[in-house]
Amino acid sequence: MQTLVLVAHPHLADSTTQQFFKASLPSTGVTYRALTAQETYDAAREQAALRQADRIIFQFPLYWYAAPASLAQWEAAVLTRTFVYGDHRYPLADKELGVVVTTGMPAQAFRRGGTENVTIDALMAPLAALAHRAHMTWLPTLAVHQFNYLDEAQKLQLVVDYQRYLTQPAPDTLANRQAWFADRLPAMVAQLAPADRATGELIVTTMTQQQDDLEALMATLAMIKEQDDD
Amino acid sequence: MQTLVLVAHPHLADSTTQQFFKASLPSTGVTYRALTAQETYDAAREQAALRQADRIIFQFPLYWYAAPASLAQWEAAVLTRTFVYGDHRYPLADKELGVVVTTGMPAQAFRRGGTENVTIDALMAPLAALAHRAHMTWLPTLAVHQFNYLDEAQKLQLVVDYQRYLTQPAPDTLANRQAWFADRLPAMVAQLAPADRATGELIVTTMTQQQDDLEALMATLAMIKEQDDD
The missing domain is CATH 1.20.5 (Single alpha-helices involved in coiled-coils or other helix-helix interfaces)
Structure with a gap:
């Protein structure tokens, strides 16, 4: 399986969370791509990269409950209507779309009655709608809350969870999990x-x-x- | 009532819809402000404009089910955490937040089972969460679908609906509607x-x-x- 990780973060080099993710990348099967706000995108090249991937991951911190501007810019430049669903062709069909989202609030804030009063899933509605339109398969979101407060054991666990999110076949069943570990153990x-x-x-x-x-x-x-x- | 309209559109001058809205602006009580992606924002000045407004309107076309990048950029530059909820002060509290959103799909596409399979309200979750965090009052969204297919009578109706959305006191009751018309008739x-x-x-x-x-x-x-x- 080939996975394409598109990272949208306005201050990537300064983000300990994003540097942690970068250092945690699996050694094979993953293409890592940082989107910068200043960039002009070569739509054809970006589209070719999307076509080659089996799993596409958007990775970003929540900025006022949405993806940062750089992801919106990339979408506007690369995801032309013709590409996504023109002539009833769906080049992204059956590929998986996942989101790795980081937040500065604890997990329990994101529920009705919590501080944010809205779930992470509800906030992902625009990206889920994109997946629907492109006939892609939506992966359950990997939300990482308050990374800087994680202890060492939690961070080690996150390395594994992150690697599995990028490369383990879906759905996340015990059988798929065991097979994933068994592949890597030798x-x-x-x-x-x-x-x-x-x-x-x-x-x-x-x-x-x-x-x-x-x-x-x-x-x-x-x-x-x-x-x-x- | 003072209303601040913040328009996010990557090609504002080319948009007949946005030019129509601009020509339809009420003559008083509304400040119109176009956000361009290239802009560097003076946060203090933008914040002062927000403080002066009673009603704040985000106006934009849906780009892959979300606001365009320029709105995300404006938010990141202007809506600092300190400003929105620092020290438990909420300078935007009790102001109204409304959205005028335009789409290229018909209204019936935006419902479960429709082509988009998601409601406009669900897609507005990030902005509604912002309103919640800032202790603002959320106005029901004004969604304008397929503007270019509206006939003349529908466009005239839209002028009135748009002006009311910008300046009529909420909620949109018959009494408030009549009072709004009565104010303007003489x-x-x-x-x-x-x-x-x-x-x-x-x-x-x-x-x-x-x-x-x-x-x-x-x-x-x-x-x-x-x-x-x-």
């Missing part, structure tokens, strides 16, 4: 010190064996829960 | 040819008299309807 084990490698390989083997058992258990559990749905 | 009659003036004055007198009767009837009707609400 490379991680290979980087271990020789003394630890045997332990690492044992973990990989055990995890692969348990995966089959777990899937059977999950299927049973899902059936029980469904019958319980009253 | 000046209109004064501009009539001398031969027509007597007729004009008769219309004004009749309308004023009927207004009292109408209000009594409306109150009775409202009571009947309320009892009928089952």
Whole structure:
């Protein structure tokens, strides 16, 4: 899977959050592209990049509850009507559209009755409408709240969540998650010190064996829960 | 009432819709301000203009379901957090925030199951969230669909609807509407040819008299309807 990350941030170099994301990028399968407000876009080139991607991610901080101006500029320059839905051709059809959005407010602010009184999902309505118009598949938004208050463990977790958001096949099921980890484990084990490698390989083997058992258990559990749905 | 209209359109001079709105502006009480993408904003001056207004209108075409980049730029430059809600002071509190939005799609496209599958109200979530944060009063949005397909009668109606949206006290009740027309009728009659003036004055007198009767009837009707609400 090829993922294109389009980052819209007016002060990219000064953003510790965005620098963190950049350092957390998976080593393969992802093209990272920073949009600057000053830029003049080569629409044909941008469109070619979109065509090549299977998953397109808009990544930005919320500025008064919306994407920054640079994303709107990019959209106006690149997403011509002819390109998106002209002649009933939809070159972006079935590609996935995801959003990585950062906010300075805590998660609980974004709900009815919360400080912001509106959900992140509701604020994403314009981008969700774009996905709908382009016949794209909308991915659940990855919202990162108050990055600078995360502790080290939370930041490590965010690295994994971010990498999965960029490259793990959707939907985010246990099976897809396990397959994603299983793909990456051998490379991680290979980087271990020789003394630890045997332990690492044992973990990989055990995890692969348990995966089959777990899937059977999950299927049973899902059936029980469904019958319980009253 | 003082109204500030902030117009965000990347090609303002080429827009027949925006030129129509400009020509339709009420002669008094409205400050019209075009935002251009190239502009560097004097935040203090813009903030002073906001403080002086009772009603603030954002006027723009939908660009991929959101406001154009120039509005986002203006927001980022002018609406500093300190200004909007710093120190628990809300200088915009109780001012009205309205949106005049134009679209190239028909009204019925903007509903669940319609071509766009989303309401105009849902797309306005970011601006409504701003109004909420600033303790402003949100006005129902004035959406103008497919302006270039309106006939002459519809365009004349739009002039009145637009002027009322900019200057008529909210909410948009019959009483407020009548008072708004009554305020403007004498000046209109004064501009009539001398031969027509007597007729004009008769219309004004009749309308004023009927207004009292109408209000009594409306109150009775409202009571009947309320009892009928089952």
